[in-house]
Amino acid sequence: MKTWNKRTKAVHAGTRRSQYNEVSEAIYLTQGFVYDTAEDAEARFIKAGDDEFIYARYGNPTVAMFEDRIAALEGTEDGFATASGMAAVNGALASMLRAGDHVVSARALFGSCLYILEEVLTRYGVEVTFVDGTDLAAWKAAIRPDTKAVFFESISNPTLEVIDIKSVSDLAHAVDATVIVDNVFATPVFSDALVQGADVVVYSATKHIDGQGRALGGVILGSKEFIRGTVEPYLKHTGGAMSPFNAWIMLKGLETMELRVRAQTDTALKLATALQADGALQQVIYPGLPDHPQHALTVAQIGAGGTVLAIDAGSQAAAFKLLNALEIVTISNNLGDAKSIATHPATTTHQRLSEEVKAMLGITPGLIRLSVGLEDPGDLLADLRAAVAAM
Numbered sequence: 001m002k003t004w005n006k007r008t009k010a011v012h013a014g015t016r017r018s019q020y021n022e023v024s025e026a027i028y029l030t031q032g033f034v035y036d037t038a039e040d041a042e043a044r045f046i047k048a049g050d051d052e053f054i055y056a057r058y059g060n061p062t063v064a065m066f067e068d069r070i071a072a073l074e075g076t077e078d079g080f081a082t083a084s085g086m087a088a089v090n091g092a093l094a095s096m097l098r099a100g101d102h103v104v105s106a107r108a109l110f111g112s113c114l115y116i117l118e119e120v121l122t123r124y125g126v127e128v129t130f131v132d133g134t135d136l137a138a139w140k141a142a143i144r145p146d147t148k149a150v151f152f153e154s155i156s157n158p159t160l161e162v163i164d165i166k167s168v169s170d171l172a173h174a175v176d177a178t179v180i181v182d183n184v185f186a187t188p189v190f191s192d193a194l195v196q197g198a199d200v201v202v203y204s205a206t207k208h209i210d211g212q213g214r215a216l217g218g219v220i221l222g223s224k225e226f227i228r229g230t231v232e233p234y235l236k237h238t239g240g241a242m243s244p245f246n247a248w249i250m251l252k253g254l255e256t257m258e259l260r261v262r263a264q265t266d267t268a269l270k271l272a273t274a275l276q277a278d279g280a281l282q283q284v285i286y287p288g289l290p291d292h293p294q295h296a297l298t299v300a301q302i303g304a305g306g307t308v309l310a311i312d313a314g315s316q317a318a319a320f321k322l323l324n325a326l327e328i329v330t331i332s333n334n335l336g337d338a339k340s341i342a343t344h345p346a347t348t349t350h351q352r353l354s355e356e357v358k359a360m361l362g363i364t365p366g367l368i369r370l371s372v373g374l375e376d377p378g379d380l381l382a383d384l385r386a387a388v389a390a391m
């Protein structure tokens with residue numbers, strides 16, 4: 001399996017077959033497992049083998065298939081699946097940090113990630129320094145000899161800043177800090193985060209892994225020592241486990257993820273290029289466009305611009321007019337979905353932030369995040385052009 005390419009791993013890695021030798025992965029909807037004898041139960045609680053399970057909060061065969069498949073894809077030794085992307089972000093950070101520890105984080109984060117770093121960790125005595133993630137000098141100044149972890153989204157939500165995984169990892173590793181990357185926007189298809197220096201990679205599986213807007217999920221990927229020694233004890237006792245049914249959805253999602261993500265990325269580039277050339281919007285932000293500030297880094301680190309772009313309509317009123325005129329693109333707040341989705345971050349996902357912080361992060365009143373789906377690219381462009389004209 002080690003020699004398989006990502007597309008083959010995405011279809012086959014981690015498969016466990018029951019005595020019936022089913023083709024499609026089975027859903028083991030069970031909370032627990034029977035032991036033949038009291039001695040077996042005792043032995044399993046002392047140390048469960050690779051294919052031995054105790055309780056679904058600790059692990060489950062369908063969940064284990066998903067964990068093994070996504071770990072194989074990402075190239076990490078192990079993974080722990082979680083109930084949501086946020087359970088993964090919280091689990092990765094909270095399991096390894098304690099009072100008195102220091103963390104450096106990029107400031108441009110998904111609202112809930114920012115909440116964990118700014119509100120939750122600090123409440124338990126963790127010191128967090130926020131930096132402009134695109135500024136290497138700022139990382140260098142903030143990382144201290146006692147820094148335990150650095151955290152960032154490799155492509156930030158929603159302003160699509162791209163952070164240099166290798167350079168930040170080099171700075172962090174010089175002081176033995178753990179590099180935790182929320183890699184949702186880069187997707188497992190384009191990710192090479194581990195090779196570039198990340199120690200731990202976190203995904204919201206709700207996004208491209210499901211890719212069809214059905215279920216919540218997340219995963220923490222890293223070394224066996226980190227996943228089984230640090231993450232698992234925390235998660236199995238605090239209850240952030242993924243449900244077996246959702247793990248099955250994610251397994252089936254992984255099988256088609258590469259085809260979906262590449263098609264969505266191709267369309268995103270087409271739309272960004274055309275909307276920018278039309279010149280009717282104040283700004284089109286897409287890492288795959290040559291004028292993006294980190295375009296060269298994007299090409300080197302990810303190889304493509306991803307499935308999400310952002311457009312600035314100039315004002316909230318114009319943004320709302322544009323959104324309300326869309327016929328194919330739906331107004332919602334998921335991303336990576338087969339359906340194209342538009343979000344107004346300033347009034348929804350990032351509403352909680354103060355006006356100053358929004359301004360600092362580039363979340364302007366006119367900003368719309370556009371997650372590009374699997375519809376016909378020509379139909380999507382026509383829909384967007386009509387909405388821009390209505391604005």
Ligand SMILES: *Cc1c(COP(=O)(O)O)cnc(C)c1O
Binds near residue numbers: 113157182206216
């Ligand atoms: C959506 C998202 C999350 C949270 O994932 P959920 O599955 O919604 O909990 C975390 N980080 C990023 C970058 C996201 O886009």
